[in-house]
Amino acid sequence: MSDFGHTDFGLEDLPLRDDLRGQSPYGAPQLTVRAVLNTNENPYPPSPRLAEAIGRAAAEAAAGLNRYPDRDAVDLRRALADHLGHGLDAANVWAANGSNEILQQILQAFGGPDRTAVGFEPSYSMHPIIARGTATGWVSVPRTAxxxxDAADAVAAVKEHQPSVVFLTSPNNPTGTALPLETVEAVAAAAPGVVVVDEAYAEFRREGTPSALSLLPIHPNVIVSRTMSKAFALAGARLGYLAAHPAVVDALQLVRLPYHLSAVTQAVARTALEYADELLGAVETLRAERDALVDWLRAHDFEVADSDANFVLFGRLPDRSEVFRKLLEQGVLIREVGPPEWLRVTVGTPEEMALFRDALLTATGRA
Known part of the structure; x- marks a missing residue:
């Protein structure tokens, strides 16, 4: 009889890939504290009216759960295209379980052994993790101070490494930095493969900041990735999507698992899109709270990265781990991520931000 609790059996006894040995899985702490400000969620939940509408949609979907869902999620993709505009239709859009699955499918289709992906770091930590999981080589190019x-440095890196996938983020996580379209265009023109512009936080950008969606008719190798987890306040629904040339969507269908997007997820996402104005109603409030937070941090002599997202990267902290711990002791959870001496805080409600400000002053001895 097997002994699943046998203490002498571990990862080292499994035929795990060599490149995965010694690695740690992605994970942000999930703790019950007074202010959860570590995963860039929208702090404002769906209204009771929307929750009821989502419940009805889920119940209708549940009545047919004995059947597989629409394998290609055509109605949802059509609704997402209508939401994005830019002349897109269902053939330009693909959806999956969060933008991470979107990125994974891109690397499954265009990455793999003997292929390379390039990213500009510090940036989203899942990009190299997903690259490793798909056996894609990873090249990290440093950002500026x-x-x-830097567009010239980016083009030079692309020409040197000839990657099949390039990752650009706008706004960037964890720094909040938005990219000029000229930089995306320069990279797209030089890249031999696809250029993924991760716009997970696009809705939080300042008014007038353009999206790479406008480049799709000009550069068919550009892919714009989005999510409903952030501004749409649907992190628990797990719905990510992309817009690209129809040929890219066709390619992704070669690697997607059959029926990968459940009928319930599709129904919830379609319903949320019908309430887009309501769900996105908090964006302006969060932008204002973000800008006020940046001003407050700088007034208290913290260094702050300019942010177009719903989070702020601040420093410099000689012992950021100690500051993180002292904040947590006061019931405030933020994120120890990014370059040394920096921490990232998600923009929350006014009450949560008041807790954060008081706790930070105490944690850094500035109270």
């Missing part, structure tokens, strides 16, 4: 992507 202001956390920007």
């Amino acid at each position: 202001r956390f920007e992507v």
Whole structure:
């Protein structure tokens, strides 16, 4: 009889890939504290009216759960295209379980052994993790001291490494930095493969900041990735999507698992899109709270990265781990991520931000 609790059996006894040995899984702490400000969620939940509408949609979907869902999620993709505009239709859009699955499918289709992906770091930590999981080589190119992507350096890196996938983020996580379209265009023109512009936080950008969606008719190798987890306040629904040339969507269907997007998820996402104005109603409030937080941090002599997202990267803290711990002791959870001496805080409600400000002053001895 097997002994699943046998203490002498571990990862080292499994035929795990060598490149995965010694690695740690992605994970942000999930703790019950007074202010959860570590995963860039929208702090404002769906209204009771919307929750009821989502419940009805889920109940209708549940009545047919004995059947597989629409394998290609055509109605949802059509609704997402209508939401994005830019002349897109269902053939330009693909959806999956969160933007991470979108990124994974991109690397499954265009990455793999003997292929390379390039990213500009510090940036989203899942990009190299997903690259490793798909056996894709990873090349990290440093950002500038202001956390920007230098267009000339980016083009030079692309020409040197000839990647099949390039990751650009706008706004960037964890720094909040938005990219000029000229930088995306320069990289797209030089890249031999696809250029993924991760716009998970696009809705939080300042008014007038353009999206890479406008480049799709000009650069068919550009892919714009989005999510409903952030501004749409649907992190628990797990719905990510992309817009690209129809040929890219066709390619992703070669690697997607059959029926990967449940009928319930599709129904919830379609319903949320019908309430887009309501769900996105908190964006302006969060932008204002973000800008006020940046001003407050700078007034208290913290260094702050310019942010176009719903979070702020601040420093410099000689012992950031100690500051993180002292904040947590006061019931405030933020994120120890990014370059040394920096911490990232998600913009929450006014009450949560008041807790954060008081706790930070105490944690850094500035109270």
